[in-house]
Amino acid sequence: MDKPSIGAPRTEADLIALAARVQANAYAKYSDYPVGAALEDDRGRVFLGVNVENISFGGTLCAERSALAAMITAGSRQWHRIAVVTRDGNTPCGICRQLLAEFAAPDAVVFCTNGEGKSQTYRFWDLLPHAFDAEL
Amino acid sequence: MDKPSIGAPRTEADLIALAARVQANAYAKYSDYPVGAALEDDRGRVFLGVNVENISFGGTLCAERSALAAMITAGSRQWHRIAVVTRDGNTPCGICRQLLAEFAAPDAVVFCTNGEGKSQTYRFWDLLPHAFDAEL
Amino acid sequence: MDKPSIGAPRTEADLIALAARVQANAYAKYSDYPVGAALEDDRGRVFLGVNVENISFGGTLCAERSALAAMITAGSRQWHRIAVVTRDGNTPCGICRQLLAEFAAPDAVVFCTNGEGKSQTYRFWDLLPHAFDAEL
Amino acid sequence: MDKPSIGAPRTEADLIALAARVQANAYAKYSDYPVGAALEDDRGRVFLGVNVENISFGGTLCAERSALAAMITAGSRQWHRIAVVTRDGNTPCGICRQLLAEFAAPDAVVFCTNGEGKSQTYRFWDLLPHAFDAEL
Numbered sequence: 084m085d086k087p088s089i090g091a092p093r094t095e096a097d098l099i100a101l102a103a104r105v106q107a108n109a110y111a112k113y114s115d116y117p118v119g120a121a122l123e124d125d126r127g128r129v130f131l132g133v134n135v136e137n138i139s140f141g142g143t144l145c146a147e148r149s150a151l152a153a154m155i156t157a158g159s160r161q162w163h164r165i166a167v168v169t170r171d172g173n174t175p176c177g178i179c180r181q182l183l184a185e186f187a188a189p190d191a192v193v194f195c196t197n198g199e200g201k202s203q204t205y206r207f208w209d210l211l212p213h214a215f216d217a218e219l
Numbered sequence: 220m221d222k223p224s225i226g227a228p229r230t231e232a233d234l235i236a237l238a239a240r241v242q243a244n245a246y247a248k249y250s251d252y253p254v255g256a257a258l259e260d261d262r263g264r265v266f267l268g269v270n271v272e273n274i275s276f277g278g279t280l281c282a283e284r285s286a287l288a289a290m291i292t293a294g295s296r297q298w299h300r301i302a303v304v305t306r307d308g309n310t311p312c313g314i315c316r317q318l319l320a321e322f323a324a325p326d327a328v329v330f331c332t333n334g335e336g337k338s339q340t341y342r343f344w345d346l347l348p349h350a351f352d353a354e355l
Numbered sequence: 356m357d358k359p360s361i362g363a364p365r366t367e368a369d370l371i372a373l374a375a376r377v378q379a380n381a382y383a384k385y386s387d388y389p390v391g392a393a394l395e396d397d398r399g400r401v402f403l404g405v406n407v408e409n410i411s412f413g414g415t416l417c418a419e420r421s422a423l424a425a426m427i428t429a430g431s432r433q434w435h436r437i438a439v440v441t442r443d444g445n446t447p448c449g450i451c452r453q454l455l456a457e458f459a460a461p462d463a464v465v466f467c468t469n470g471e472g473k474s475q476t477y478r479f480w481d482l483l484p485h486a487f488d489a490e491l
Numbered sequence: 492m493d494k495p496s497i498g499a500p501r502t503e504a505d506l507i508a509l510a511a512r513v514q515a516n517a518y519a520k521y522s523d524y525p526v527g528a529a530l531e532d533d534r535g536r537v538f539l540g541v542n543v544e545n546i547s548f549g550g551t552l553c554a555e556r557s558a559l560a561a562m563i564t565a566g567s568r569q570w571h572r573i574a575v576v577t578r579d580g581n582t583p584c585g586i587c588r589q590l591l592a593e594f595a596a597p598d599a600v601v602f603c604t605n606g607e608g609k610s611q612t613y614r615f616w617d618l619l620p621h622a623f624d625a626e627l
Contacts, residue, residue, distance in 0.1 A: 108294040110321075113355060114385070114412060114627050135291045135318070136412060139351055139448035140386060141420075142317045143412035144280075144288055152285035153292070155271045158244040169625065176411035176623040177592065181278045181585025182271070185246075210621060213613065215275055215584040217577065219249060219522050250491050250521070250548060272548060275584035276522060277556075279548035305489065312487040312547035313456065317449025341485065349482060351448040353441065355386050380566040382593075385627060407563045407590070411623055414589045416552075416560055424557035425564070427543045430516040453550045454543070457518075487547055491521060 093123065095194055095204075098166040101129055103198040106146075106168050109133035113140065119168045120146035124159040125188060147179035151186065163188045165207075172197040180211040229259065231330055231340075234302040237265055239334040242282075242304050245269035249276065255304045256282035260295040261324060283315035287322065299324045301343075308333040316347040365395065367466055367476075370438040373401055375470040378418075378440050381405035385412065391440045392418035396431040397460060419451035423458065435460045437479075444469040452483040501531065503602055503612075506574040509537055511606040514554075514576050517541035521548065527576045528554035532567040533596060555587035559594065571596045573615075580605040588619040 098121045106119025113136045120132045132149025144152075147167060154162060165183070167175060172195050175183065183191075184207075191207035208214075234257045242255025249272045256268045268285025280288075283303060290298060301319070303311060308331050311319065319327075320343075327343035344350075370393045378391025385408045392404045404421025416424075419439060426434060437455070439447060444467050447455065455463075456479075463479035480486075506529045514527025521544045528540045540557025552560075555575060562570060573591070575583060580603050583591065591599075592615075599615035616622075 105292060108292055110291050110296070116625055116627055131292055132288060133292045135288050135321075137318055137321050138353065138355060139317050139417065139450055140408060140412040140415035141417060141450055142314065142321075142448070143415075144284065144318075145411065145413060148280065148413075149288035149292055152268060152271050152280055152288050155246045156241060156244055156267055156269045156285055156289070160246070171625055173625045174621045174623050176414070177585040177587075177589025177619055178278065178411055178413055179585075180588075181275050182273055182280075184585065185273050185278075205621065211585055212620065213582045213618060215582050217274065217524055217579055217581045219274060219524055252489055252491055275553065275586055276544060276548040276551035277553060277586055278584070279551075281547065281549060284549075307489055309489045310485045310487050312550070313449040313451075313453030313483055314547055314549055315449075316452075320449065346485060347449055348484065349446045349477065351446050353388055353443055353445045355388055377564060380564055382563050382568070403564050404560060405564045407560050409590055409593050410625065410627060411589050414586065414593075416556065416590075420552065421560035421564055424540060424543050424552055424560050427518050428513060428516055428539055428541045428557055428561070432518070450550065453547050454545055454552075457545050457550075489546065491546060 098123060098164060099168060099194060099196050101131060102166040102168040105131040105133055110135050112136050118146035120150040121166045122150040122154055122162050123164045124154055125161040125163055128159065130154040145176060145179045147175045148182050151182055161186055161188050162191060164192050166194040168196055168198045170197055172201045172203060174210065183207065184211055184214050234259060234300060235304060235330055235332050237267060238302040238304040241267040241269055246271050248272050254282035256286040257302045258286040258290055258298050259300040260290055261297040261299055264295065266290040281312060281315045283311045284318050287318055297322055297324050298327060300328050302330040304332055304334045306333055308337045308339060310346065319343065320347050320350050370395060370436060371440060371466060371468050373403060374438040374440040377403040377405055382407050384408050390418035392422040393438045394422040394426055394434050395436040396426055397433040397435055400431065402426040417448060417451045419447045420454050423454055433458055433460050434463060436464050438466040440468055440470045442469055444473045444475060446482065455479065456483050456486050506531060506572060507576060507602060507604050509539060510574040510576040513539040513541055518543050520544050526554035528558040529574045530558040530562055530570050531572040532562055533569040533571055536567065538562040553584060553587045555583045556590050559590055569594055569596050570599060572600050574602040576604055576606045578605055580609045580611060582618065592619050592622050
């Protein structure tokens, strides 16, 4: 889902608002923990994602990975900012950090918020120090 | 990525063409096996996906799951048809079958094609017989 | 965990008993659905596994995959029989079918049981028809 | 696979030696990047693991997760040390960090080595700062 940037540069609040809106579509049947994510690529395009749970829990996709899949599907290959909205303002899990790392700009940032004022900003690479980087 | 249905009903060939087009965006750095998928929901909307590989192979998302994530993010909860384009016309893996099952219509069908004439149609539930269905 | 075959050939009931015993070790904190699995390789060795859940649901490992990891770690590369014990006698999920397929004998069988008399036997390849088999 | 502690306390070198030995059993058909892991629980028991790759790359299990599955299957619930042997001394991926976090002692450490002298020690929680910890 691609929301082209229009007019003034998108603010952190804009990105959070997009994530908060899509959070309503989360499929969180088993955890009751809906998550929305808005991922902005290096051209200012935004891709949205929600968690997609599965009766076999290991099949669950987090919102961050859903948004990333949308970005790659659209042909983008680098992201700069992501907003993640949960009920408690939690951070991306390690699985999502691993997937986001494949396409993260050196200065990528992560906004984690509960959508109601509590917000924390992280530099992405601070969340995955000493990342796995084998030459395969 | 949401392509609203316009005019005449979408044919199998239409769906395959959409999947073939997006296949070019696949991120298949490690397998060199690009995949494109086009998933149609019960309202005739189509969602696209490609495989998103990762240096930690276990983080890889297949095209089918990418498309499914887009569908859920858009608020849809049931799909009827999916087209999957690969170089050899292969079927969805068991992981994707598991995720697709959570949202598959009873008569859902899967079109597998190499994009060059070789095509096979499966009833989805024939691909995942005796599906896991615990009451959690 | 390697239980060498001793004396008379192991019966289906033996394999189920081993799976039922290890089920008590399952870490099913989020689903409250403990699973135990006993996987027998082509040399008659048995490997045990339980589900390992994670607060990020997508990180969850099923019992079948845990047992498979033990088998591969021990150097085995083919299995013939697996017993899976759950409270309702359910089948392996699609994810596990995908992983088991990589190492399944042509005549591999799956015993699914609730550990209290209800049991069903499947030929493994009937559970994953038209399996994904690209040449990578 | 459970190697009971015998005699003198196990050293870091002992743990690395165990990981290096099992590395030979890795199933790294698609990446040609074999990994061995040795995980020590809070009672001094060691569990081994290797990577288990899959033709559907997303089904791949890393060595660290294989070892963790063995630990949980044996009934243990906390680990203190893990040694990971690869050809380049790389760190665990984000997926493995996520799974290891569920059972990591506050002072858990990770030894990463190429098995030939190059070695690096990390405090586990330094590898997954601000870990996801929602109350589900």
